[in-house]
Amino acid sequence: MNPVIPPDQFPDSSSPAAELPRRLTLLQGTALNMIDMVGIGPFVVLPLVIKTLGGSLFLWAWVLGAVVSLVDAFVWAELGAAFPKAGGSYNFLKISYGEQRWGRLLSFLYVWQTLIQAPLVVASGAIGFAQYASYLLPLEEWQRKAVSGIVVLIIIALLYRKIDSIGKIGLIMWGAVLLTLGWIIIGGLSNAQIPLSETLSSIGSVSGGVLAAGLGQASVKTIYCYLGYYNVCHLGGEIQKPARNIPASMFISIVGIAGLYLLMNLSVVSVVPWQTAQNSEFIVSTFVETLYGPRAAQFATVLVLLVAFSSLFAVLLGYSRVPYAAAVDGQFFKIFARLHPTRHFPHVSLLLLGGLGFVFSLFFRLGDVITAILAMRIVVQFVGQAIGLLLLHRRRAADEFPFRMPLYPLPVVLVICIWLFIFFSTGLTFMLSGLSVIGLGIIAFLISAQFRKQWPFGH
Template structure:
């Protein structure tokens, strides 16, 4: 017998219940604006420098493939357990709610309290960095801009979810407009033949390509992250067994196409030798085609896209501590919903507040790699293994969505994520493991105080 709770059975009248008001279109829009932030515009030169020449396009293709494979895992879990919190619930249910599932889900929330504000900070710092194209900014001014962006996003999210869905559609339009302008402008004014670019993709030896592909793909995968944002909002999605998987696959296919076309467009105008050293590659690209005034407008659109992404990021992550608290596994204050607007305002203010502080303390630097290294073991690998465990205990009929060729996509997802984890390098691998170790220590200390597993009396 399945323990899965369907959307029709969720306690909508509970004081901690979230209303299901997000449609497939709104969920897809929130996914896509989460995926397209400042990342692709900042990462593009870094990836080119890592691989050199047009071979860097393989890193973007690999990022799309990894996302697609992993989306099958998220789709099965998201359709079966459409609740707020995403991975928190997936890990808890997969490994057993009384023992190991309690530990794994605690570790995920623990990491979220660190990584979610870091993700916010990285986007806000990147926003301030790109804004300096419009006007020279001193260091304190950049910090003021990055901190101000976080505060504005908190204010915009302090409202009902149906209003947020409408705001998300407007921001989605800005994302499509920006990428569409870049793609059309470059491909219609190409200065470097597309055939020459595609031919050079296969010119590097397999060994040389593989040597840098892992390191480069760490950064491109970061630009795809967010395709699962709809799972964090699972308790607010209409018809979740259909709309959660559909929104993820639509998002990945759409963003992968836009990313590849954008990259082809940029290097068809700006030679890769110049592009790899540009801090404002999109601005440089547009300035080359249309002049400084147009480049300033393009920069404003890039900033709007980055802002939209941070909006979706904080929206999704604010539901994670809420879900754990509503489940009795975290501080109860995080389970509070706003009395009239019905959203987890304590969780929103806490994560947003930390994001504000982090945006003032850190530099962009290697934050992207650190964020990914921190998440792989518990979240991505952990829940993929958890899905295998679930299939051993539950009948196939309990999964509304079934991936093709099971368990091959799950095994591929585990293998690829481990490859990416090792590609982050020893320093970042250790930092991720240290966070996990600290989380285990915090869990054990809490279990001792509350006399819960593994210290409960038999």
């Protein structure tokens, strides 16, 4: 997209923008978080993590993913409760670094990255959907691409409606997620064929150095499966009682999903030996087939596909609010600030990100997409927000933060160190690709700022 934006293409800052209605409850916000988190990720990542670490060590990667998410959620909770607006990180970065100077650059970079990484997230879910669908019906490569593209188009059609209607759909999808994970957990633990003591016995016999060597690489995959606990922040302008509900929905989501993930992993390896699981492309289907036979495995595959579909629904819903927020703020094309005349949602933003997700789903591979997503987000969004919160605490009084994290600033410093560790664990290629996107974004920002005579080239 052309970064040089004529002044008349921005929303008129002197006129009030149409506000999004606050219709989402705590339950609905939590449901949208959880279905965002539990997409196709845990079902395709589980074998990859086992293969990376071997034996029962893979459980530590899931534990680390939960710890990183929980600590990082304290940062999101403070920012989300204090600034409950559509767009989430866009507003957090702009306010934290100063709305007239560096905040303009950081928030611009976030929107710039969103135009790439949000469609990549959509594409990853669609590609994983097509991969699992091939268990039911063997598909050639071009057929998988067709399936992934069609899934994205259906998601766009479902989201083209009012937010209160979407909240109800989200609750139904949440029920499907809990049903699927519950069946896997109860079925495996109640019909265990491999004692858990045998599965867990190798944890204590491995040195810390060997564990740390593979943990970073494996955790890149598991953390991907936790991403989405902050989806409620992107929908901050549509959440009821945001000072209470935004933090609560995130912590409930993380604790609940972490418990489900760990139980699911234990359940699977209690039925399917980890030596077999690490090479399975359809681990849940293999697991259910071992217990109940081929027909049950086909039904389980359908449930996994429904979970993946639900996650795509929540992902695209949340990210569609980011270009909208930037456009309302005057940092993006005016057309993206438009709400649908009767359904009152940012339909142009939805169509843009959904359309790019459709295109990406036709050209990328799943493993590369997962790592690229994480590498692209870390520097600006996760590390940038954490540092921004430190800056905000220096400028603002404590009573301006409805939610306060315990032991401040230790969680913030800890999460910065962890995210940098994960960033280096993605590998040189993906690190450079993420930094290249940032570099191009800085160039685009400078061109746009110079054209409009704004900071750093004007007042």
